[in-house]
Amino acid sequence: MHNQTVTQLAAALKSGELSSREITAHYLQRIERLDGKLNSFISVTAEQALNGAEAADKARAAGDTHALAGIPLALKDIFCTKGVKTSCGSKMLDNFEAPYDATVVEKLSAAHTVSLGKTNMDEFAMGSSNENSHYGPVKNPWDLTAVPGGSSGGSAAAVAAGLVPAALGTDTGGSIRQPAAFCGITGLKPTYGRVSRFGMIAYASSLDQAGPMARSASDCAHLLNVIAGHDVRDSTCATRGVPDYTEQLNAPLSGLKIGLPKEYFGEGLNADVERAVREAVKVYESLGATVREVSLPHTHYAIPAYYVIAPAEASSNLSRYDGVRFGHRCEDPKDLIDLYTRTRAEGFGEEVKRRILIGTHTLSEGFFDAYYIKAQKVRRLIRQDFLDAFEDVDVLMGPAAPTTAFDLGAKKDPVSMYLQDIYTIAVNLAGIPGMSVPAGFVDGRPVGLQILGTHFAEAQLLNVAHQFQQATDWHLQRPALAEENA
Amino acid sequence: MALEESHVRRAAHLARLAISDDQAGRFVDDLSQILDMVDQLQQVNTDGVAPLAHPLDATQRLRADEVTDTNQRDEYQRCAPAVEDGLYLVPRVVE
Numbered sequence: 001m002h003n004q005t006v007t008q009l010a011a012a013l014k015s016g017e018l019s020s021r022e023i024t025a026h027y028l029q030r031i032e033r034l035d036g037k038l039n040s041f042i043s044v045t046a047e048q049a050l051n052g053a054e055a056a057d058k059a060r061a062a063g064d065t066h067a068l069a070g071i072p073l074a075l076k077d078i079f080c081t082k083g084v085k086t087s088c089g090s091k092m093l094d095n096f097e098a099p100y101d102a103t104v105v106e107k108l109s110a111a112h113t114v115s116l117g118k119t120n121m122d123e124f125a126m127g128s129s130n131e132n133s134h135y136g137p138v139k140n141p142w143d144l145t146a147v148p149g150g151s152s153g154g155s156a157a158a159v160a161a162g163l164v165p166a167a168l169g170t171d172t173g174g175s176i177r178q179p180a181a182f183c184g185i186t187g188l189k190p191t192y193g194r195v196s197r198f199g200m201i202a203y204a205s206s207l208d209q210a211g212p213m214a215r216s217a218s219d220c221a222h223l224l225n226v227i228a229g230h231d232v233r234d235s236t237c238a239t240r241g242v243p244d245y246t247e248q249l250n251a252p253l254s255g256l257k258i259g260l261p262k263e264y265f266g267e268g269l270n271a272d273v274e275r276a277v278r279e280a281v282k283v284y285e286s287l288g289a290t291v292r293e294v295s296l297p298h299t300h301y302a303i304p305a306y307y308v309i310a311p312a313e314a315s316s317n318l319s320r321y322d323g324v325r326f327g328h329r330c331e332d333p334k335d336l337i338d339l340y341t342r343t344r345a346e347g348f349g350e351e352v353k354r355r356i357l358i359g360t361h362t363l364s365e366g367f368f369d370a371y372y373i374k375a376q377k378v379r380r381l382i383r384q385d386f387l388d389a390f391e392d393v394d395v396l397m398g399p400a401a402p403t404t405a406f407d408l409g410a411k412k413d414p415v416s417m418y419l420q421d422i423y424t425i426a427v428n429l430a431g432i433p434g435m436s437v438p439a440g441f442v443d444g445r446p447v448g449l450q451i452l453g454t455h456f457a458e459a460q461l462l463n464v465a466h467q468f469q470q471a472t473d474w475h476l477q478r479p480a481l482a483e484e485n486a
Numbered sequence: 487m488a489l490e491e492s493h494v495r496r497a498a499h500l501a502r503l504a505i506s507d508d509q510a511g512r513f514v515d516d517l518s519q520i521l522d523m524v525d526q527l528q529q530v531n532t533d534g535v536a537p538l539a540h541p542l543d544a545t546q547r548l549r550a551d552e553v554t555d556t557n558q559r560d561e562y563q564r565c566a567p568a569v570e571d572g573l574y575l576v577p578r579v580v581e
Contacts (some may be wrong), residue, residue, distance in 0.1 A: 100560045150526050170499035192541045206540055235547050236540070293528035304524045315501060322502070324574050335577050337502070353503060354516055360497040361489075361517070363522075374527050377539030381530065383538060431541020455542065 102199025174424025181448020
């Protein structure tokens with residue numbers, strides 16, 4: 001059962017072959033038995049899940065036609081959930097129960113999906129390895145000595161290990177796509193503003209975006225159907241209508257124009273990863289696509305621009321954690337400044353502090369123009385690179401990350417960790433959608449093919465990914481952990 | 487632009503973050519490394535380029551100034567560390 005896709009499980013629920021209660025109980029049992037090895041969940045909500053499953057079964061029996069009614073899912077612990085702890089991977093929020101649900105959580109409940117719990121993540125979504133969590137690192141199901149990627153590492157590992165059929169993640173600089181690549185699953189970061197950010201704990205508000213992580217492009221399409229759309233509670237959420245993302249999945253790819261950015265195949269790219277990605281591109285050629293090289297000339301400046309803009313926004317967003325309204329509060333503060341400074345020193349981890357300090361410094365008097373305004377100008381040039389490329393080609397393809405999953409503890413200094421995101425980070429600066437789909441293995445660790453489209457081209461990306469998954473079986477490969485029965 | 491310990495201390499003060507002497511030294515090293523990487527931005531010619539704040543160039547949407555939410559103070563204060571009579575408690579500010 002746990003090797004089926006959401007699409008297959010939904011069909012079994014519809015036909016009455018399986019009940020949500022059976023499916024939910026099966027996955028809960030797997031989490032109970034196997035998550036000790038992975039640490040992919042921060043909170044498991046078994047009782048609510050079983051109640052939700054029963055409600056979904058009743059709703060189906062009463063004629064509910066939601067495609068995903070009764071499907072169990074997991075939520076990255078960045079989405080606020082009423083009555084269930086939302087920690088954001090931080091000691092600061094270890095005691096936090098939100099008084100409301102995030103919009104995406106409301107939408108998933110309204111569609112009668114069943115949440116199994118909240119997944120582990122890098123603290124406040126700041127990280128590329130899931131080693132920055134207050135709740136300890138997550139292990140990669142393909143190799144327990146490797147990281148699962150980050151920051152949505154718990155969601156990626158749980159899906160890959162068959163502990164849940166699909167999960168939600170968030171992506172500010174690659175946090176859906178890179179862990180999807182490292183764990184051999186399919187992940188989609190939608191266009192900025194496609195999915196509401198209301199109730200999603202803010203890291204960098206002009207970059208953050210939620211999206212699905214699952215075992216196939218078809219599953220991602222079903223999930224995006226539920227979570228996409230305008231929300232009056234998020235003023236940056238796009239007002240544009242939402243298509244049925246499953247409709248275009250089967251469109252043929254003949255005539256598709258693929259661009260390979262030459263900057264994504266340069267120095268620093270592991271040769272075996274490159275080989276796997278080029279093999280995947282050949283599959284597309286066999287499906288009737290044409291391939292040409294393109295250039296995104298400002299690629300090299302994406303990481304520098306990001307590490308001004310994201311920390312600047314973070315330093316502002318994280319000023320709300322002051323020990324007064326929610327979250328951690330230090331013991332016996334002697335005055336108000338002591339309350340603030342000690343609460344924040346105790347509640348935040350090292351990487352979060354680093355980014356708050358960088359952001360505060362670059363926004364401060366005397367540095368603002370040289371760093372922040374400069375980075376925003378470069379951001380426009382980076383976006384223009386993509387817009388120019390999409391004049392000539394339909395989609396861009398390349399690796400999701402320069403290597404496969406690295407070993408736990410391998411990246412010791414912050415900058416070497418930041419460089420992991422070289423192929424994903426520009427996409428957030430430009431606001432365009434991107435996917436990672438499984439495209440092979442190097443020494444037993446998965447490789448992700450990244451597919452990028454222009455603003456609001458999610459239906460096309462899902463079509464392009466789905467056709468690849470009809471022609472290959474990389475996305476069907478399972479780690480030994482997921483092959484274990486029961 | 488070289489980073490001094492005084493910059494880190496000023497940022498920590500502005501961000502209301504207590505840091506020990508030990509940590510200050512470590513942050514100078516880490517942040518210097520990050521800013522060295524960031525300084526590559528200075529190589530890009532951005533003459534005549536406008537800053538980009540929002541990837542879709544959206545502007546702030548406005549709505550009618552009407553009350554749309556109900557009073558949920560008690561609900562919202564349930565997760566607060568210390569409240570009394572609907573007020574958040576902090577150490578005495580004015581003697």
